[in-house]
Ligand SMILES: C[C@H](O)[C@@H](O)CC(=O)C(=O)O
């Protein structure tokens with residue numbers, strides 16, 4: 001590691017035509033094409049780091065461009081310099097004068113940071129020969145917190161608080177690791193309930209998921225109340241009332257509208273309403289959470305919460321009952337660690353978002369780490385699983401009996417198969433060429 005240097009940053013624009021089957025559809029994103037700017041960091045040793053961030057199609061091009069702008073801060077760097085003070089490096093990457101102006105620490109530039117940082121953590125985990133969760137679990141608290149940029153959050157969590165929290169959780173961590181390896185980490189499934197699916201498809205998929213051992217489900221809502229009520233009845237008929245069922249509006253409503261709509265769905269007993277309103281509306285979410293408490297409905301959000309500062313405010317204002325951080329919207333693991341630690345301090349369970357390509361592969365590591373090293377709890381915790389596109393990864397996330405199985409291969413494990421990249425690279429991949437030629441998609 002002492003001398004290993006990054007020699008090249010390769011970027012691939014990978015897109016999947018998931019809109020064709022309405023996979024991933026919700027009230028605000030009716031035709032999503034699950035896509036990822038894919039980064040490969042080559043080094044002068046035989047190590048390669050792979051990382052992604054997530055978009056819905058066209059946005060990929062812009063994020064790929066932003067990643068290219070950051071290349072000069074990555075290529076030529078020694079890994080020992082980066083990992084020796086990863087918090088400083090993260091600040092450098094997020095502080096470049098000109099790119100910072102179009103953030104800061106949010107939007108396109110932050111998605112670009114995520115792809116690079118995710119690839120760096122993949123490199124670090126591979127260097128240590130461990131899956132990412134284990135790399136994090138085994139780190140001394142001082143090393144772990146040295147990767148975090150505490151700027152803007154010290155009023156909620158200091159470096160010293162974080163070290164103390166991690167030290168406390170030393171007790172029992174071996175036992176928790178053994179337990180979670182035996183049981184797996186609780187998952188919930190989203191892919192039975194996309195908005196664009198027919199009633200028949202929902203019935204079929206929810207029935208199949210039940211037979212595979214899932215006990216926790218999510219359904220999309222927010223386009224039409226009568227449709228939501230009908231689909232809620234279908235879900236409850238298939239899964240019964242002893243299973244967990246959540247709903248997700250993907251930011252469709254105003255604050256009062258969220259409350260009114262959810263009161264109509266209350267009899268179907270959703271555990272949470274996810275993203276009822278704008279992802280930036282901290283106080284709006286807090287008002288919804290307060291109003292829905294008597295109805296037994298919690299508020300979940302975070303997949304579009306763009307940085308640790310927003311999470312801090314959500315925690316402080318009681319704007320989220322469940323924290324759905326996203327492995328590709330925050331600036332990679334460094335910032336995610338800050339959010340996981342803050343969530344534990346505020347007593348908010350972390351249930352990461354994973355509806356997208358490659359997200360399940362990534363977030364499983366974060367949840368396993370959270371359990372073993374930070375929260376020590378499984379109560380009220382579950383990690384999303386969307387059953388799409390896993391066949392494109394060399395080491396796909398595996399869910400059995402409704403639980404993520406604990407990965408053991410070294411890395412952050414988002415390595416995509418060579419043939420999949422060749423087929424789905426946009427616009428020249430074989431699949432895209434065919435879809436253009438037969439008129440399914442237009443070339444613009
Ligand atoms: C467009 C995505 O599929 C989105 O609907 C995912 C999401 O909100 C979730 O998984 O939660």
Ligand SMILES: [Mg+2]
Nearest residue numbers: 248274275303
């Ligand atoms: Mg969601």
